[in-house]
Amino acid sequence: MAAVELRSVKKNFGKVAVIHGVSTVIDKGEFVVIVGPSGCGKSTLLRMVAGLEEISEGEVVIGGRVVNGLEPKDRDIAMVFQNYALYPHMRVYDNMAYGLRIRGLSKDDIDRRVREAAKILELDALLDRKPRQLSGGQRQRVAMGRAIVRHPQVFLFDEPLSNLDAKLRVQMRLELQKLHRRLGVTSLYVTHDQVEAMTLGQRIIVMNAGRAEQIGTPAEVYHRPATTFVASFIGSPPMNLLRGRVSADGTQFRTDSGSINLRQARAARAGRELLLGLRPEALDIGGTQFAAEIEMIESLGADHLIHARLGMQSLVARTADEIKLALGASLALGFSADAEHWFDPQTTQRLEI
Amino acid sequence: MIERRPALTVLSHLVLALGVLVVMFPVYVTFIASTQTSQQIITQVPMSLAPGSNMLETYRVALFGGETTYGSKVPPVASMLWVSFVTAMTIAIGKIAISLLSAFAFVYFRFPGRSLCFWMIFVTLMLPVEVRISPTYAVVSNLGMLNTYAGLTVPLIASATATFLFRQFFLTVPDELVEAARIDGAGPMRFFKDVLVPLSMTSVAALFVIQFIYGWNQYLWPLLVTTDESMAPVVMGIKRMISGGDAQNEWNVVMATAILAMLPPAAVVLLMQRWFVKGLVDAEK
Numbered sequence: 001m002a003a004v005e006l007r008s009v010k011k012n013f014g015k016v017a018v019i020h021g022v023s024t025v026i027d028k029g030e031f032v033v034i035v036g037p038s039g040c041g042k043s044t045l046l047r048m049v050a051g052l053e054e055i056s057e058g059e060v061v062i063g064g065r066v067v068n069g070l071e072p073k074d075r076d077i078a079m080v081f082q083n084y085a086l087y088p089h090m091r092v093y094d095n096m097a098y099g100l101r102i103r104g105l106s107k108d109d110i111d112r113r114v115r116e117a118a119k120i121l122e123l124d125a126l127l128d129r130k131p132r133q134l135s136g137g138q139r140q141r142v143a144m145g146r147a148i149v150r151h152p153q154v155f156l157f158d159e160p161l162s163n164l165d166a167k168l169r170v171q172m173r174l175e176l177q178k179l180h181r182r183l184g185v186t187s188l189y190v191t192h193d194q195v196e197a198m199t200l201g202q203r204i205i206v207m208n209a210g211r212a213e214q215i216g217t218p219a220e221v222y223h224r225p226a227t228t229f230v231a232s233f234i235g236s237p238p239m240n241l242l243r244g245r246v247s248a249d250g251t252q253f254r255t256d257s258g259s260i261n262l263r264q265a266r267a268a269r270a271g272r273e274l275l276l277g278l279r280p281e282a283l284d285i286g287g288t289q290f291a292a293e294i295e296m297i298e299s300l301g302a303d304h305l306i307h308a309r310l311g312m313q314s315l316v317a318r319t320a321d322e323i324k325l326a327l328g329a330s331l332a333l334g335f336s337a338d339a340e341h342w343f344d345p346q347t348t349q350r351l352e353i
Numbered sequence: 354m355i356e357r358r359p360a361l362t363v364l365s366h367l368v369l370a371l372g373v374l375v376v377m378f379p380v381y382v383t384f385i386a387s388t389q390t391s392q393q394i395i396t397q398v399p400m401s402l403a404p405g406s407n408m409l410e411t412y413r414v415a416l417f418g419g420e421t422t423y424g425s426k427v428p429p430v431a432s433m434l435w436v437s438f439v440t441a442m443t444i445a446i447g448k449i450a451i452s453l454l455s456a457f458a459f460v461y462f463r464f465p466g467r468s469l470c471f472w473m474i475f476v477t478l479m480l481p482v483e484v485r486i487s488p489t490y491a492v493v494s495n496l497g498m499l500n501t502y503a504g505l506t507v508p509l510i511a512s513a514t515a516t517f518l519f520r521q522f523f524l525t526v527p528d529e530l531v532e533a534a535r536i537d538g539a540g541p542m543r544f545f546k547d548v549l550v551p552l553s554m555t556s557v558a559a560l561f562v563i564q565f566i567y568g569w570n571q572y573l574w575p576l577l578v579t580t581d582e583s584m585a586p587v588v589m590g591i592k593r594m595i596s597g598g599d600a601q602n603e604w605n606v607v608m609a610t611a612i613l614a615m616l617p618p619a620a621v622v623l624l625m626q627r628w629f630v631k632g633l634v635d636a637e638k
Contacts, residue, residue: 052532073538085529089551098547099537146533 001064003028003186004049004154010057011044011210018044019210021058026188026203031180033189033201037233041210042190043158049188050156051075063153078147082159084139086131086146092118093127096146117145120182137168141175148183157189161196173199194234198222206230224341228348231277231341237305240283240315242276243345257311260290263337268353277341280305280318287334294331297323306331380615387411387609394604407605415609428582430590430610437569437586438617440505444568445561447510452560453553456519457545461531478513482574490577500581509574515560522556523549558628566618587614 004026011019019041026032034042047053049060051072059066067075086095093114100110118124121141131139140160147155161169173196180187180200191197197204198218206214206221206229214226225231225239232238244255250265253276260276285306292308292315299305306317308331317333325331342351382402386394389405418429458464459471482489489508498504526549534544550557572588579585585593591614594607 050536052535072532072536077536079533079536081529081533083527083529085527085533087530087533087548089548098534098539102538102543146537 001028002026002061003030003063004188005061006045006049006058007061008058009045009048009055009060011041011048011053012056017210019048019056022205022207022212023058024205024212024215026186028186029184031187031189031200031202032205033191033197033203034205034207035191035194035197035201035233036207038192039209040207042192042207045207046156046158046188046190049154050077050079076153077156078150078152078154079156079158080140080143080147080160082162084131084143084163086139086142088131091128091130092123092134092142092145095131095142096149099146099150113149113151114145117148120148120179121145136164137172140164140172144179153186155185155187157187159191160189161191161193169196176200194236198234204234206233208233224350225277226350228275228277228343231343231350235279237280237316237318239341240278240280241343242278242310242313242315243273244276245273246270255311255313257313258290261288262340263289266353269342273345274351275343275345277343278315278335278339280316282335282339283315283317283319284334285317285319285321285323286332288332289334291330291332294325294327294329296327308333383608383611387415387605387612389605391603391605411605411609412613414603415606415613428590428593430587430613432583433585433587433590434613434617436502436505436584437588437614439502440571440575440586441565441568441617443502443506444509444571445564447506448512448515448564449557449560451510452512452515452519453545453550453557455516456523457549459516459520460523461541474513474516477511482509486573486577493578498578500579500584502584504578505571505575505584505586506568509568509571512564515564518556518560519553522553526552555628558625562622562625565621569618590614 002025006022006024006026008021008023009019010017010021022045024032034045036042044053048055049062051067051070051074055068059068061067062075062077072079087098090098096114096117097110100113105113114127115124118127121144123138123141123145126134126138126142131142134142140163143160161172164172177200189196189200197206198221201218203215203217204221205212208229214221214230216224216226221230221234225234228241232241242253242255242260244253244260246253246262246269247259248271250267250270251262253260253262253274290310292310294306294308295314296307297304298307303318303320304323306319306323308315308317317331342353343349344351382400385402385404386400388408388411389401390407390411393405393407394400416429416431455474459467493499493504493508498507530548531544534548539547569586570588571586572592575584575586575589579589587610591607591610594610595602
């Protein structure tokens with residue numbers, strides 16, 4: 001029995017369709033990340049699973065039960081918010097115990113659970129403090145503690161790390177991974193940060209404008225993006241997408257300013273207008289397939305990002321080698337056939353050709 | 354950068370000292386007058402500003418009633434103080450309780466006629482007690498509430514200002530707090546009791562002071578509603594003591610009563626002040 005199932009879940013605000021039908025099955029203990037730009041509907045989707053938003057169409061199933069009409073407290077879920085949402089006037093202990101008190105658990109049970117969670121999250125010393133006496137990271141851990149003590153079937157995370165500074169975010173990401181390995185609770189995690197998605201998720205749902213463009217493992221999403229949106233959203237710097245037309249014999253890719261030699265000629269590609277996707281790290285400096293004009297070089301220390309121009313189109317190459325070429329010079333580039341991603345310019349879908 | 358100019362500092366201190374003097378002098382005179390005998394007040398012109406020796410006697414007569422030097426009877430003020438206190442407390446607590454609940458309804462619930470109710474309450478802000486006093490009197494007397502605590506407090510117990518204040522405060526409570534409570538399993542009233550009211554305590558303290566003083570200072574309404582001497586609040590008592598014309602006024606007793614009438618509101622303000630400051634210093638997040 002799956003832990004969570006989404007069956008064509010749709011959301012309308014009045015006449016406006018915000019979520020167009022998302023379906024997936026999440027197994028017990030799986031950590032699934034919903035990632036997408038602002039406004040794509042990922043938080044709305046999460047809130048529908050939580051019960052904070054009405055489900056316009058479709059069903060949400062948790063632990064085998066259809067939960068569409070149920071209040072959040074009856075769905076056996078726990079949620080961690082972006083702004084922590086801790087009760088400001090209660091101590092950390094009471095913040096974590098509140099939900100259990102309402103459920104009517106005995107004082108001993110409550111104490112046991114709270115102290116257990118505090119131990120896991122290293123909050124033992126902070127139980128008597130109020131939220132305003134805690135740092136951002138500590139507050140986020142209290143919010144997680146509040147979720148853990150409920151022993152729910154599913155954890156729901158709504159961009160929990162977005163309010164933390166960059167260094168703390170990296171630290172908390174690792175802690176979250178450790179926590180998941182330790183507790184093994186099914187988790188649904190929403191974020192706009194593709195790095196968090198790639199590192200935390202066992203599977204990723206990439207959303208755009210209310211649609212799930214791709215659902216797959218990080219490797220699948222990275223190496224075989226289903227649409228141009230996924231291709232350019234996952235990975236930093238984003239994948240280069242070049243417009244052009246394949247020659248009649250399939251050996252060349254003609255852009256508005258020149259030709260790119262292709263290593264393999266395929267009949268399926270011949271003569272078609274297509275988008276060629278190439279990841280920055282897949283471009284080999286000194287290759288013989290095409291040349292671009294260098295516009296800027298960004299040095300990141302370990303890597304260098306070369307921003308170049310191919311006619312009207314810009315692209316980025318990444319290399320670990322020191323580049324001795326000056327701005328305005330011509331950069332010779334090449335790539336292997338495996339590194340090619342082909343997309344239909346009209347439908348933005350991936351083409352296996 | 355604050356300029357340091359000794360002359361200006363002296364000037365500002367002077368102005369402040371003057372202000373304090375202007376405000377405190379009448380209170381001081383009242384206090385001094387209450388420590389002297391009636392004889393001394395009338396015969397000594399201008400009245401001496403040094404404390405007299407008659408304080409205990411004057412206050413005893415004021416509080417418990419009795420004969421004075423002129424042989425006139427003075428009604429006991431103690432019972433009037435009690436009436437004032439009960440009225441003011443009932444009005445303050447009643448107003449706060451009702452306004453908390455109505456603000457809660459306006460902010461967290463959607464119901465038909467919500468806008469209409471809100472605007473009706475807003476309109477009542479423009480109607481002072483005096484405008485509606487005749488019909489209110491008629492209703493109160495028909496309900497047999499004259500000369501009762503109920504009659505003194507119920508017509509004054511709904512408050513539009515308090516409702517607005519709480520509404521504004523509730524609007525600043527983040528939505529996520531409500532959602533977290535919902536996920537924890539708290540229903541609306543549970544949320545109200547466990548989360549909203551504790552967070553509103555500073556507003557409650559502020560409003561309590563305002564409403565207590567409002568209730569304490571009520572004069573027109575109690576004047577209409579009470580005929581029984583035992584149900585008169587202390588502000589009425591003071592007025593009654595000053596009977597013009599031929600009768601001699603026991604000014605020292607009157608002054609003593611005035612001081613006694615000022616003490617409870619002052620005590621409330623001082624007590625609540627500690628609460629405000631505590632609430633302001635603990636900046637909530």
